[in-house]
Amino acid sequence: MISFTVTALVFGVVFLAELPDKTALAGLVLGTRYRASYVFAGVAAAFALHVVLAVAAGSVLTLLPQQIVHALTGVLFLGGAAVLLMKKGDEDEDIRKPEDQSFWKVAGAGFMLILVAEFGDLTQIMTANLAARYDDPLSVGLGAVLALWAVAGLGIVGGKALMKRVPLALITKVAALLMTGLGVWSLWEAVAG
Numbered sequence: 001m002i003s004f005t006v007t008a009l010v011f012g013v014v015f016l017a018e019l020p021d022k023t024a025l026a027g028l029v030l031g032t033r034y035r036a037s038y039v040f041a042g043v044a045a046a047f048a049l050h051v052v053l054a055v056a057a058g059s060v061l062t063l064l065p066q067q068i069v070h071a072l073t074g075v076l077f078l079g080g081a082a083v084l085l086m087k088k089g090d091e092d093e094d095i096r097k098p099e100d101q102s103f104w105k106v107a108g109a110g111f112m113l114i115l116v117a118e119f120g121d122l123t124q125i126m127t128a129n130l131a132a133r134y135d136d137p138l139s140v141g142l143g144a145v146l147a148l149w150a151v152a153g154l155g156i157v158g159g160k161a162l163m164k165r166v167p168l169a170l171i172t173k174v175a176a177l178l179m180t181g182l183g184v185w186s187l188w189e190a191v192a193g
Contacts, residue, residue, distance in 0.1 A: 003139040010130050010143025011150075013178055018123045018151040020172040030113070031156030034106045039156050040149075041103070042110030046118065047148040054124045055141040058131025069132050070190035076129050077183030081176040083122055114152075123148065126179070133186065 030039045064072075118124060127144040131137050 002142060003134075003136055006134050006136050006139035007143040007146075010127070010134075010140050011147045013130065013182065014123050014126060014144045014147035015150060016174055016178055017126055018148055019154075021121070021123065021151075027110070027114075027152050027155035030106075030110055034101060034109075036156050038101075038103050038106035039110045040152060042107030042112075043114050043152045043156070044149050045107075046111045046114035047152065048145055049115065050118050050121075050124050051127055051141050051145045051148065054127035054144065055131045055137045058128035058133075058140065059135075059137050067190045067193050070186045070193065072129075072132075074183045074186030074188075074190060076125060077179045077186060081179040081183060085172070085176045 027039065027043055030043075123144070127140065130144070131140040134140055
């Protein structure tokens with residue numbers, strides 16, 4: 001059974017954390033150079049693989065006592081908030097242009113870029129934390145993958161317009177604030193539980 005509440009919460013947290021990420025900007029660059037649907041197919045497949053790995057890791061954490069899990073996830077959320085706030089401005093990623101514009105070349109370039117860039121990334125770690133916290137792998141996985149796909153879609157299709165209207169610094173601060181709240185809440189549960 002999928003929990004709409006958990007799915008929506010995970011979606012919001014992961015969406016906000018991924019927006020200022022370098023992979024959203026890389027998706028934007030790929031989307032301006034290649035057919036958007038081809039880029040999205042590769043990026044979406046890589047994000048789905050990352051979510052499966054993160055949820056599996058988070059599910060293993062549920063085997064630990066709840067107080068330890070709450071304390072661990074609280075510390076990791078606070079660390080993630082700190083990383084977001086201390087992150088330097090966007091670096092221009094050097095993205096190699098495939099020789100041709102075929103589906104497999106473009107989707108493969110998008111897949112490999114995300115597969116490498118997102119491995120061990122903040123949102124993957126957050127997804128594992130959320131899977132451990134809620135012990136609901138399906139809801140967490142669905143929320144995370146939909147959030148990552150939404151950010152990828154925005155980056156590929158409408159990233160330039162979004163960044164003109166909403167400052168990246170504001171998005172980063174909102175994501176950090178949300179992660180701080182989740183971190184404090186998790187630590188409170190660890191101490192109170």
